Amino acid sequence: FVSGLLLIGQAALLASILHQLIIEHVDKHQLISQFIGLAVVIGLRALCSWGREICGYRCGEQIRLHIRQLIIQRLQNLGPAYIKGKPAGTWASLVLEQVEEMQDFFARYIPQMSIAVLVPFIILVAVFPMNWAAGLIFLGTAPLVPLFMALVGLGAADANRRNFKALQRLSGHFYDRLKGLQTIRLFNRAEAEAENLDVASQILRKRTMEVLRLAFLSSAVLEFFSAISVAIVAVYFGFAFIGELNFGNYGAPITLFTGLFVLVLAPEFYQPLRDLGTFYHAKAQAIGAAESIVEFLNLEADEMNQGSENLPSPEAITIEARDLEVLSPEGQVLAGPISFTINQQEHVALIGPSG
Incomplete structure (x- = not known):
């Protein structure tokens, strides 16, 4: 809001000087x-922009830390048995890359949503008392920018979702092959695994x-409509100055101050909307990352029992089992029932079917 007021002051001073x-x-x-x-106002605007960036980054950082925690x-609650069910690279991608993709959404996109409403509103309040025709041009062309931004960006969230899935698969595939590199060489599978990695990387490249492609298309559309809107304002004042258009200034002649004031504000009127469109891909990335994170956090799976119990002194530990059975995930008995006692410093082998 303060930056918007400073913008009005900057435009008024510049138009007055000229x-x-x-x-x-x-x-x-x-x-x-x-x-x-004018120099002071420009400096204050730069200071406000710097403060907004710092505050946005700090807020995004705290949110990322909370999500990562x-x-x-959740990983601690699920335990190592569940974690082993997926490649380590998949978990690394979830904890690192996908959480990092939330940064721009919280640090830039959400603050920009407020700026995209406040700054154009302030400019309209300043322009309408001076020239209602220019105000109507602003008011009529402003909805075009978010409208086409939404139309172009409809598939952005799905594209980012597919991209994150491909990144997870590639991360897990690469990390597992890296751990088993010696085994791959022993069985002469290096070339085959290299081809598999190349296929996975090509899929990620396409995603x-x-x-x-969607991000660049969205930016091009926003630039086009913003330029057209500014050009309409410039053409209106050009014809007004040569006397071809005599409306919009409440019956008074149009002065150079009025024309410069509105023309200086014209790009700034659409700039917050263009920035919102630029940051729209951050929203799409965040949606793609958040779906995987929410799916994992809401996963229904058996969790380890949490608790605390004071164990006796290590010198007196004894392991004792009575009618112990080892079951498969399907409930099939793999070993047992068996009973045994393991005392301190004893080595006992449990023999059963493989697996």
Whole structure:
């Protein structure tokens, strides 16, 4: 909000300086105070932008830490038996890459949603009292930007979702093959596994290019409609200055100050909407990453029992079993029932079917 007010002040000072220099032929030395004010306003706007970036990054960092703690806590609850069911690279991708993809959504996209509403509203409030025709042009063309942004970005979330799935598969595949590199060489499977990795990497490349294609298309559409809208405003004032259009200024003649003031604000009116479209891919990436994270956090699986119990002194530990049975996940008895006692410093072998 403060940055929007400073933007209005910057445009007014710049238009006033140029109007006095060009139309009124005021000596530039008499405008030193306005030049100083313009420099101060520009500096304050830069300071506000810097503060917004820092605050957004810090908030995103705290949210990422919280999400990562939830995932790690869930992994601890599921226990090593469940973790072994998927490649380590898959878990690394979930904890690292996919959580990191949430950063831009919280740090940039969410704050930009507020800016995309506040700044155009402030500019409309400043423009309408000076020229209602320019205000109507702004008001009529503003919905085109988010409309086409939504149309172009409809498939972005699905593309990012497929990209994350491909990244998980490639990470798990590569990490497992890296751990078993010696075994692969012993069985002369190096070339075959290299081909498999190449296939997985090609799939990831295609998924990534789908995401980039949508991102570039969205940016091109936003730039096109923003440029068209600014051009309409410029054409209106051009015809107004040569006397072809005599409406919009509440019956008063259009001055250079009014034209410059509105034209300086015209790109800034669409800039927050363009930035929102630029950050829209961050939302799509976050949706793709969040679905995998939420699916994992809401997973229905047996968790390890949590508790604490003080064990006796290590010198007195004895392991005793009575009618012990070892069952498969399907409930089939693999070994037992057996009974045994293992005392300190004893070595006991349990013999049963393989597996």
